[in-house]
Amino acid sequence: MTHFLSDIAGKAGFTLCQTQLQQFKTYADLLVEWNEKMNLTAITEPDEIATKHFVDSLYGLKFLAGRKKIIDVGTGAGFPGLPLKIAKPDIELTLLDSLNKRITFLNEVKNQLGLDNVTSIHSRAEDGAKLGSLLRESFDGAVSRAVANLSCLCEYCLPYIKRGGVFLAYKGPEVEEELASAQNAIETLGGEVTGVFKYNIPATDITHSVVVITKIKSTPDKFPRLQGKIQKKPL
Numbered sequence: 428m429t430h431f432l433s434d435i436a437g438k439a440g441f442t443l444c445q446t447q448l449q450q451f452k453t454y455a456d457l458l459v460e461w462n463e464k465m466n467l468t469a470i471t472e473p474d475e476i477a478t479k480h481f482v483d484s485l486y487g488l489k490f491l492a493g494r495k496k497i498i499d500v501g502t503g504a505g506f507p508g509l510p511l512k513i514a515k516p517d518i519e520l521t522l523l524d525s526l527n528k529r530i531t532f533l534n535e536v537k538n539q540l541g542l543d544n545v546t547s548i549h550s551r552a553e554d555g556a557k558l559g560s561l562l563r564e565s566f567d568g569a570v571s572r573a574v575a576n577l578s579c580l581c582e583y584c585l586p587y588i589k590r591g592g593v594f595l596a597y598k599g600p601e602v603e604e605e606l607a608s609a610q611n612a613i614e615t616l617g618g619e620v621t622g623v624f625k626y627n628i629p630a631t632d633i634t635h636s637v638v639v640i641t642k643i644k645s646t647p648d649k650f651p652r653l654q655g656k657i658q659k660k661p662l
Contacts, residue, residue, distance in 0.1 A: 428452055428473040431630075435478060438629035441485045441514060450513050450540045451481055457539060458504060461532050467504040478631050484510035486626055487570055487595045490639050494567035494593065495519055500552050500584045501574035505533050507597060508570060512542060519544045521566070525551045553651040556586035564589045564645060572597035577609035577638065578661035582651045585616040588642040594618065600625065600634040612662035617644040 429448040436443050443451070455476045462468055470479050484507030491497065491511065498521040499508030505522065512520045520542075522533050527549045537545045548555065548562075552574075555562050569584040569592070577596055584594050598605065602623060613620060622639035651657060 428455060428477055431474055432477040432481060435629040436482055436485065439482050439485065439626075441482070441488065443514065447513050450542075451477070451510070453539055454505075454509065454513070454536055455481075457532075457536055461535070465528055465532070467529070467532065474630075478628050479633065480504075480506050481510050483507070483597070483628055483633075483635060484572070485514055486624070486635070486637055487511055487597070488514060489624065490593055490595055490622075490637065491515065491518070491568055496566050497521070497568045497570065498523060498562070498566045498584075498587050500569055500571045500580075500587065501525070502533065503529060503573070505536060507572050507595075509533070509536060509542075509545075511570065512545060513540070516542075520546070521562070522547045523550055523552060523555055525549070551654060552583035553654050553657060556583070556651055558648050562587055567592045568595065569593075570595045570597070575658075576661070577602075577605045578612040579657050581609060581612045581616050581618060581640065582657050582662060585613075585618050585640070585642060586646045586651050590617075590642050590645060592642045593621075594640040594642070596638040596640065598636045598638055600636060602636045602638060606638060608661075613640055615647070615662050616650055617642055617646045619643045 496519045502522040530547045530549045533547045618640040621641045624637045
């Protein structure tokens with residue numbers, strides 16, 4: 428797997444050293460092992476893990492230069508946060524997920540890979556960012572992948588980001604309609620779309636997007652709302 432990952436990551440523009448490649452290999456092995464006990468991923472073939480999880484996650488690196496404190500909201504099995512951390516070790520990473528057994532898995536990955544400055548938090552996204560939380564508006568960047576539609580996702584993620592920070596929403600190839608419907612939410616929560624980056628993952632026929640939203644003003648105190656309201660009445 429390491430040779431294949433090195434090759435496709437290189438084609439995507441990311442250079443990984445031998446230590447990083449071994450960390451990814453260990454991560455993949457743990458993902459497959461733990462997936463037998465709990466539902467982490469439907470993707471279990473090594474090459475597909477390399478392309479559809481690891482390299483896909485790395486594209487956020489293009490927008491994190493100079494940004495150190497990052498939160499991955501609804502991280503699941505650790506994507507995209509942990510691949511970003513492996514490739515950019517100076518990141519101070521917080522992994523947030525609502526399912527405690529996934530937090531247990533993430534802590535095992537962190538320990539096995541010897542990753543420093545990684546904090547795993549068991550919490551719903553809307554609870555972790557509520558007014559008065561130490562996490563609110565304290566991050567240089569937030570990332571999220573395969574969690575919710577963009578309107579809801581902005582309400583989950585933008586409250587975590589300080590002014591000048593960025594939110595990277597990993598999406599599929601067709602984001603225009605979703606982006607248009609989320610415009611009110613983005614503006615209401617203090618964000619501004621500063622880019623939509625589309626990319627093809629090498630060795631696949633997959634096209635994905637990263638929507639880049641910059642935080643230009645503080646999120647109003649009343650957001651995020653309770654989960655039921657976020658999902659039933661998106662901004």
